[in-house]
Amino acid sequence: MAKKIFFLTIFLGVLFSISTDSFGSNQDDKLSKALELFDNKKYADAEPLFKTLIEEKPESLELYYYYGACRTENQNYSEYDLIQLLNADPAEAPLKINYYLGIQYQAQENWEQALKNFNKFRMDANSEELEALDVASKIQQCYNQENPYKELLKNVTESSLAQSYADGTETDTSTAAIEPSVLPDSANTVFTEENEKVADVPAGPDGTPVEFIVNSRITYYNTSHFQTEEGRAFFNESNQNQQRLDSILTRTDELREQYLQANSAVLKDALGKKIVTLETESYPLHQEITNLLLQAQNKELEYWNKASEDEIETFFEKVENEKEYRETETTEAPEKNMEPDTSFINPEIFLSEENNDILLEEPEQKDELIYRIQIGAYSRGLPTYVERLFKKLAVLRKIDNYTDDRGVVVYTTGKLTNLEDAVKMQKQVRQEGVEDAFVVPYFNGKRITLEEAKKIESEL
Numbered sequence: 001m002a003k004k005i006f007f008l009t010i011f012l013g014v015l016f017s018i019s020t021d022s023f024g025s026n027q028d029d030k031l032s033k034a035l036e037l038f039d040n041k042k043y044a045d046a047e048p049l050f051k052t053l054i055e056e057k058p059e060s061l062e063l064y065y066y067y068g069a070c071r072t073e074n075q076n077y078s079e080y081d082l083i084q085l086l087n088a089d090p091a092e093a094p095l096k097i098n099y100y101l102g103i104q105y106q107a108q109e110n111w112e113q114a115l116k117n118f119n120k121f122r123m124d125a126n127s128e129e130l131e132a133l134d135v136a137s138k139i140q141q142c143y144n145q146e147n148p149y150k151e152l153l154k155n156v157t158e159s160s161l162a163q164s165y166a167d168g169t170e171t172d173t174s175t176a177a178i179e180p181s182v183l184p185d186s187a188n189t190v191f192t193e194e195n196e197k198v199a200d201v202p203a204g205p206d207g208t209p210v211e212f213i214v215n216s217r218i219t220y221y222n223t224s225h226f227q228t229e230e231g232r233a234f235f236n237e238s239n240q241n242q243q244r245l246d247s248i249l250t251r252t253d254e255l256r257e258q259y260l261q262a263n264s265a266v267l268k269d270a271l272g273k274k275i276v277t278l279e280t281e282s283y284p285l286h287q288e289i290t291n292l293l294l295q296a297q298n299k300e301l302e303y304w305n306k307a308s309e310d311e312i313e314t315f316f317e318k319v320e321n322e323k324e325y326r327e328t329e330t331t332e333a334p335e336k337n338m339e340p341d342t343s344f345i346n347p348e349i350f351l352s353e354e355n356n357d358i359l360l361e362e363p364e365q366k367d368e369l370i371y372r373i374q375i376g377a378y379s380r381g382l383p384t385y386v387e388r389l390f391k392k393l394a395v396l397r398k399i400d401n402y403t404d405d406r407g408v409v410v411y412t413t414g415k416l417t418n419l420e421d422a423v424k425m426q427k428q429v430r431q432e433g434v435e436d437a438f439v440v441p442y443f444n445g446k447r448i449t450l451e452e453a454k455k456i457e458s459e460l
Helices: 002-039 043-056 062-073 079-087 097-107 111-124 127-133 135-143 158-167 229-261 265-306 309-332 384-394 419-431 450-459
Strands: 209-213 219-222 369-378 399-403 409-416 438-443
Touching: 002 043, 002 062, 043 062, 062 079, 062 097, 079 097, 079 229, 079 265, 097 111, 097 135, 111 135, 127 135, 209 265, 219 309, 229 265, 369 384, 369 419, 369 450, 384 399, 409 419, 419 438, 419 450, 438 450
Parallel strands: none
Antiparallel strands: 209 219, 369 409, 369 438, 399 409
């Protein structure tokens, strides 16, 4: 009996060895076939093979380059496809990964990263390849903020992708394209000879509806109201930054959802790095937008402080005439929505009679109230388990630290300007493993209580 068991064990061991060798051989054959298809530029056939190989061996980072390259060559542009390329090890991936990353970033309208990657590729690629791929034109498009991939931008998920491979079609799960809002055309209404207005009705404004307070007397309701080119340029730049910020915040929320649903450690790491990058981009944008609006306001104040009372009265008449025009349009064509597009109206800057003589040389330094999420405070170094937790969290978020007056090292993350957003981030950080994270407010760099912060926030 013992002899039978011995031979049976040997037989099963040999059988298992043969099966394992066969599996490895099949995987090698599949990889060879996928690489051959890729080299022959048969990207549509190679794509599903690389996808299967990644599912079988997700730790093989070189596969992500080929899969992301195939997806890009097959005209797939999405956050998902960008992440596939980011998963690849840039030190091991071919030089062309920078070209593919440039295209995916351009599709996402992340012009800075697109230019960075296109220029990396341009520095090392030969002239023939640069000309064949028309890299110079793509770089110029980024400088002009042109997105030729806009109509093809999709929201791809693992489930939608599995279905697309099953039925041979690409599935877009988004209800609308993932893209930042775009300013309307400079002219809001076009009039033909058939629908011209009566001669005594004033002409409509040529610019875009806005609401921008210059001082306690003058408010602009249209970009055509700007009196200086510098003021208009600062205001338009603040609008562009506001759109970029809105887009970053939207994308960050979407990536957080994908992170919570991801079941692959590699995918989580890639998503986490993207979230940290977007959060780092968003912090300075808040202050930059405010500074640009202040500079726009200063330039316009400089003009109006030198203007005569007659000029001011003429401006008031112009605004009233445009108001009459808008009311007439609304009455005669009720189906047209003449309300300002609030999607790009920037935060208002209110001036009282007392501070109407704001300095024109430099924007006034504002008091700063910020909220951070405290994730720990230690006087003798980080415990091992905490260090592991912080390393995991650092994949998702930027972690800051400072030493207080007692010599305790305080660890925080986030930089929010209102309590509501801070509470949301606190919940997210707790879901990510720091269960005792809490909100800490700082005013002009000094820690204060929440009650003090609420009072200051209500007065700002």
